[in-house]
Amino acid sequence: MEHAFKVDLRGMIDLLSNHLYSDPSVFVRELLQNGVDAITARRAREGAFEPAILARLHRREGELPLLEFRDNGVGLTEAEVHEFLATIGRSSKRISEARDTFLGQFGIGLLSCFMVSGEIELVTRSAAGGPPVRWRAQADGTYTLEVLEDDGLDIGTTVRLRAREDTDFYFEYGELRDALANYGRILPFPIHVTDGEQYDHVNAVLPPWLAFAAGDEGRREEVLAYARAELNVEALDVIPLRGEEGGLLGVALVLPYATQRGSRQWHSVYLKRMLLGSDLSNLLPEWAFFVRCLLNVERLHPTASREAFYEDDALKAAREALGAQLRGYIEGLAARDPGRLEALIALHHLPIKALATEDDDFFRLLAHEFTFETSTGRMKLGEYAARFPVLRMVTNLDQFRQIAQVASAYGHSVINAVYTYDVPLLRKYASLFGRELEEVDAQTYALSLEDVAAGGLEDFTARANAALATLGCEVSVKRFEPAELPALLIVTNEQRLLGDIEAAREVADELFAEFLDDYAAEYELVRVARLHLNLNHPLVQDLLHVRDEAVFARLVQMLYVQAHLLGHHPMRSEELALLSGGLSDMMRWGLRAAHLGALN
Known part of the structure; x- marks a missing residue:
């Protein structure tokens, strides 16, 4: 058995007028759209005539304001x-040839x-x-229709709305x-508005970005000034946008501040010169987060709320x-x-790198x-690849600081790849451009240091180890460059983790401390740092001759x-105590030497 749907008209009107649109002020847009549609239809029917749209406010003492549109x-x-007007969901076809994005001369839009x-x-x-006819509709879904006397009323339509107390x-x-200027600016x-005492022609002057987008390149500074005054954006640059696809015409403003991918976009988009x-956020590519656009389109299809486009x-x-473009x-x-370009990348480096990791074409453009x-200073990836046959990267900042001291002495340059997107970018570069990529760490370089013959140094090494016995550090003697560096301290990631665990252990309660002890036990075998x-x-x-x-x-x-400080390793209380005690001893030795010199 078939049954017909039952529709609660009061509920439908509430749904359409209060939930379809994001902001009550869109009723102004819908009234404007109805007027534009009607004017477009009359032009298609009769040819040229003088179009006009007028919004008039009436205020009387003791009454809520009335709007005539x-x-x-x-x-x-x-x-x-x-x-x-009485059939929700049916659109007028009489002007569809003139406006292919037509949603209905009135209907849904009027319900706003x-x-x-x-x-x-x-x-x-x-x-x-x-x-002429008069149509009155109530929010409960009822309406009346009255045929009026032919008293010379001009062709056209007037909509009257009286404010509610909560919407005045x-x-x-x-x-x-x-609101009229916002939606109908171009x-x-x-479009005229008056309340009997005040009057404005809200779209008398068109914004300069339209002319600039159409090819008037001399308006560039005017567009930047417009962005400054109207949008509060000190744009770095303005890009004209034109295209047959969708009938595109507009500009992209390059933002002067860093943005994040996925951040809210506020592109102002017009459909047939009416602000949607x-x-x-669904018109521009996802990666175009470093620009904000002012854009008119002619042949795209809006959703029912006219606040987005159909996919x-x-x-x-x-x-x-x-x-x-x-x-x-x-x-x-x-x-x-x-x-x-360098300034643009520097400002928007995170979002641009995010896109480059996913988009091969974009990556090739900017890689x-x-x-x-x-380790040899900041440089562009193209310059690095031209100078060094192997891309060497370090993915830990502490490791990079250790390696940086010795890598350049061996003709190497190591990339600090510890920041967001660095590793995937380097991997993509190696893959797309056929380059060798090597991940190195401090221990890799420590193994490459030149060993010194052990003969005669066993006693020296034993004495040095005794001096550092309480610090969990072993000493070795090597030869390496630069010769100006007296010592190199190698601390592995596991040792660094142990240090963090020990620091947490000092402030943890008994239950959590036991958990930390179990966790630390897994790394006890690698807790020894190396001082070369x-x-x-x-x-x-x-030092070999000091007895x-x-x-x-x-x-x-x-x-x-000193090696701790040069390697940018965090200073524990033990190292701070050594630094303080060592400086005191050296000052005493200096004073003693000065005193003895004076006696002599």
Whole structure:
């Protein structure tokens, strides 16, 4: 058995007027859209005429404000009022040839007025002939229709809305004027607003970005000034955007501040020069987060709320066209203005790197321009690859600081790849450009240090180890460059983790301390750090001949502390105590030597 759906009209109106739209002020947009549609239809029917849209506010003492919104468009006949205003979900076809994104001359859009008013009154006279009619609709889903006397009423439509007590804010003159300007700023038909005392032609002056986008390159500074004054954006640059796909015309403003991928976008997008919204996020490619756009489209299809676009082939083609133009801008910078490109990457490095890790074409475009910290200074990846046959990277900052001291002496440059996206970018670079990539650590370089013949050094090494016995550090003697570096301390990641565990252990409660002890036990076998003394350094050579055990031990300990500092290792209380004690001893020795010198 078949059954028919039952529709609660009151609930449908509540759903459409209070939940379809994100902001009650969109009723202004819908009234404007209705007027534009009507004017477009009349032009298609009659040819040229003088279009006009007027919003008039009426205020009387003791009454809530009344808005009259009039257009001199095509109007409606009595039959059309029944057909198009009383049937939710049916769109008018009479102007579909003129506007392929048409959602209905009234219908759903007009229902948005119930967000601010309890009643909608519409008086209309059709260009097709016949008497004028008055239509009154209530929020409960009922309406009345009255045929009026033919008293010379002009062709067109007037919508009357009386504010509710909770919505009279939207009927203030300044608020209404600003809403009309916001939605209708670039509409080709004049829009006027008045309250009897104040008057504005809200779209008398078109913004300069339209002319710039159409090819008037001399308006560039005006566009930047417009962005500064109207959008509070000190744009770094402005990019014209044009394309047949979707009928695109607009500009992209390059943001002066860093952005994150996935952050909220506020592209202002117009459909047939009517603002749809300022936070449309599905028109531009996901990676275009470093620009904000002012854009008009002619042939895309909005959703029912007209606050987004349908994900269809037309939208996909438009998105690809916009992406191609933004890529072209970056390619152009690489060719003609590398300084500006470098500044752009430096400012938006995280989002740009995020895109490059996922988009091979975009990566190839910018890969050589990415800047990395290396053991031989900051340099672009393209420069590094040209100078060094092997890409050597370190993925731990402490390890990099240790390696940086010795790598350059061996003709190597090591990349500090500890920051977000560095490792995947280097791996992609090696893969796409056929380069060798090697991940190194401090122990790798320690193994490459030149061993010194053990003969005659066993006693020296034993004495040095005794000096550091309480610090969990073993001493070896090596020869390495640079010769100016007396000692190199190698601390593995596991040893670093043990240090963190021990620090946490000191402040943990008994239960958590037991857990930390069990965790630390897994790394006990690797807890010993390595202090490599450089026999190429004169101080280490002199140390071989020191027989005073107290002086010898203190000098070894100070070399250990110095290596700690040069390697940027965190200083524990033990190292701080050694530093303080060592400085005190050396000052005493200096004073004693000065005193003895004075006696002599």
